[in-house]
Structure formats: structure tokens, C-alpha cells
Amino acid sequence: MLEIVPVSAFKDNYVWTMRNATHAAVVDPGEAQPVLDYLRREKLALAAILATHHHADHVGGIAQLLETWRVPVYGPKNEPIPTLTRAVSEGDSVTIAELGVGFSVLDIPGHTRAHIAYYGAGALFCGDTLFACGCGRLFEGTAEQMYKSLEKLRALPDETRVYCGHEYTLANIGFAKGVEPGNSALRSRESRDRDLRAAGKPTLPSTLGEEKATNPFLRCREPAVVESVNKYLGTRVSDPVSVFAAIREWKNKS
Numbered sequence: 341m342l343e344i345v346p347v348s349a350f351k352d353n354y355v356w357t358m359r360n361a362t363h364a365a366v367v368d369p370g371e372a373q374p375v376l377d378y379l380r381r382e383k384l385a386l387a388a389i390l391a392t393h394h395h396a397d398h399v400g401g402i403a404q405l406l407e408t409w410r411v412p413v414y415g416p417k418n419e420p421i422p423t424l425t426r427a428v429s430e431g432d433s434v435t436i437a438e439l440g441v442g443f444s445v446l447d448i449p450g451h452t453r454a455h456i457a458y459y460g461a462g463a464l465f466c467g468d469t470l471f472a473c474g475c476g477r478l479f480e481g482t483a484e485q486m487y488k489s490l491e492k493l494r495a496l497p498d499e500t501r502v503y504c505g506h507e508y509t510l511a512n513i514g515f516a517k518g519v520e521p522g523n524s525a526l527r528s529r530e531s532r533d534r535d536l537r538a539a540g541k542p543t544l545p546s547t548l549g550e551e552k553a554t555n556p557f558l559r560c561r562e563p564a565v566v567e568s569v570n571k572y573l574g575t576r577v578s579d580p581v582s583v584f585a586a587i588r589e590w591k592n593k594s
């Protein structure tokens with residue numbers, strides 16, 4: 341049976357590691373050593389590496405992993421990742437035979453120019469695009485691209501488990517409460533996630549249903565969110581892309 345476990349890297353990155361009794365595949369190994377340690381400890385063979393985008397804290401460990409394991413490296417077409425062996429984009433699928441699992445690739449540009457997500461087995465690996473109660477910064481794309489990417493993810497089933505690249509949840513919830521102080525789902529999420537962090541546990545994965553109920557970046561059409569954004573801007577906007585862009589800017593400044 342497929343299990344997905346977080347291997348911690350740097351300060352707040354997760355290298356999501358899919359595994360069964362004998363094999364593993366890793367998503368976004370920014371660092372090699374924690375992954376090598378995990379594989380050795382668990383006596384697992386690496387079967388594949390998946391990358392969502394080119395930032396060093398997501399791909400920096402790939403070269404060192406390849407020194408030990410000759411495995412396919414999947415990642416986005418049109419991003420500078422020299423260690424890739426299989427460049428993929430929307431419409432492609434990734435099969436990891438050793439784990440008996442397959443993923444569809446989704447193009448979700450915005451954080452970077454060609455950021456991708458992997459969706460399969462009820463799980464979504466979305467890198468730095470959708471975060472628990474937040475979203476990634478716009479380094480290479482426009483607000484409109486990011487909004488469309490998030491809408492694409494939003495259309496997946498509510499029970500989809502969301503595996504994002506960083507443990508940012510509590511800070512994101514703090515910001516979200518400022519946008520939507522009356523959202524009771526946000527308050528219960530905060531108390532649960534505070535307890536998880538206090539116990540040293542990850543707040544991830546979340547579910548898409550939960551993100552739709554609490555993540556302001558997925559709630560750009562909610563009247564309370566629009567109202568709050570208008571107060572922040574001191575002017576009236578209502579189209580969701582403008583609301584999204586304003587929340588993103590507000591968060592950057594918070």
C-alpha cells in the first residue's frame with residue numbers, strides 16, 4: 341500500500357516521499373542528505389524523482405541523489421533544471437511502476453513560468469503554488485496566471501489531499517483571519533493546526549475541501565472576502581482576478 345511521508349529539509353520544506361515496503365519516490369528534494377538518510381534507515385530503493393519547479397530549495401538535492409540512484413527525474417518543460425531526464429507538461433502522465441501509482445501532470449504557472457503539479461491516487465503535489473491556507477508568491481508569472489492555476493486546482497475533488505512544499509500554515513492562517521475575521525472554519529482550523537505544530541507534527545496534507553472553506557486565495561468570489569479587499573484597497577473591485585491580486589499584494593506587505 342502507498343504511504344506518503346514528509347521528510348523535512350532546510351527550515352520548513354517537506355520532501356514528500358511516496359513509499360511501499362521496498363521502494364520510494366520523492367517530490368521536490370531540495371536537499372539530498374535527509375532523503376538518503378531516510379531511504380537507508382527504511383531500507384528502500386529510490387524509484388523516481390518528481391520536481392514541481394526549478395527553485396533550488398526544490399531541486400537542489402537531485403544531483404546528489406543521482407550519484408547513488410540512477411532513476412528517472414520528472415519535471416517541468418521550459419524551466420532550467422539540468423538534472424531532468426523526463427520533461428513533462430499538462431497532458432502527460434507519470435507512472436511509477438515500482439509503487440503501482442500514476443499521476444497526471446497539470447500546468448500551474450504563476451509562482452514560476454512553467455510550474456507543474458502532479459495529481460493521482462487522491463493526492464496533489466502542488467509545490468509552491470497552493471499552500472495550506474495560502475499561495476506562492478508571483479516570481480515569474482502574473483496574477484491572472486496564478487488565479488487560473490489555482491482555479492484549476494480548485495476544480496479537483498474536495499477529498500483531494502494537498503501536499504504542498506512548505507510548512508507555512510499557521511502564518512497563513514494568521515493572515516487569512518485578517519481577511520475573513522468571521523470565518524468559523526478558519527478558527528477551528530487554527531486550533532487544530534496549532535495543536536499539531538505544538539506536538540511537532542506537520543499540518544499537511546490538508547484537503548481541497550478544507551482549502552476551499554478557509555484559503556482566501558480560493559475564495560475571491562466570497563462577498564466577505566471581496567468586501568475586505570475593498571476596504572484594504574480603499575476602492576471597489578469585484579472581478580476575481582483583481583481581488584486575487586489585491587490579496588496577494590496585501591499578504592506580501594503583511
Ligand SMILES: [Zn+2]
Pocket residue numbers: 393395398451468
Ligand atoms: Zn518556489
